[in-house]
Amino acid sequence: MQSAVRLIAARGSGSGNTAVYRSAVEIKLNPGWKTYWRYPGDSGVPPAFDFSKSENVKSASVLFPAPSLFEDGAGGHSIGYKKAVLLPVHVVPKDPKKPAVLRAKIDYAVCEKLCVPADANLELTLPGTDSANDTVVDTAEALLPKMSSVGDGGTLAIRAAHKEAGKGKPKIVVDVAAPAGAAPVLYAEGPDAKWALPVPEPMAGAPAGLQRFTFELDGLPPGENGAGATLRLTAVAGDKAVEALFRLD
Structure with a gap:
């Protein structure tokens, strides 16, 4: 395995019609491997997210911290991440009085000298009150442009x-x-x-x-x-x- 993916949850923000459940997709990479930004540059594969099977989710927005630029081995440049990365996910619930069940199908690529397709099917209940991962999600959000x-x-x-x-x-x-x-x-x-x-x-x-x-x-x-x-x-x-x-x- 060249990578591993998981969902984590943090304390939500707002209330009522402005409620947002905060989560993040964490992608861990083996040394020497990289993955791609929402726009991969001259070559590469951007990650794709499907949240359509979630429950009590009106919308889910994936946010991308600032990436790095690296040579793609073919004379061009790719854009992405060389280390583990947390992609914040802001979830707007249909009913803010109830938890949301976030189900994510994720397709992405990891590359060393060659690129390897990867995928994950993840599920996490978001009550909007979790706090164990507040610090790491706060840090990821601070890196957003x-x-x-x-x-x-x-x-x-x-x-x-x-x-x-x-x-x-x-x-x-x-x-x-x-x-x-x-x-x-x-x-x-x-x-x-x-x-x-x-x-x-x-x-x-x-x-x-x-x-x-x-x-x-x-x-x-x-x-x-x-x-x-x-x-x-x-x-x-x-x-x-x-x-x-x-x-x-």
């Missing part, structure tokens, strides 16, 4: 983004501010899983104190030119991460 806007200030921020016309396909240019001594990494996602944007690459030419990234507007669905689409940009530096939405002209 913070929502921001293009142009925000701060030590880690996506300061600017624009589209440039070129001889070939248009390019997206993004300037990122990061704490002193930290080398930021940028990820770009399209509006849905049909998009497969390239991994942004660092380049010269940014104003002082910023790192500039660029990527071609490539990997779009057939017949799509990108006009009016909203991209999600995620900047990571150390244990900090921010996300911002950028609408294409």
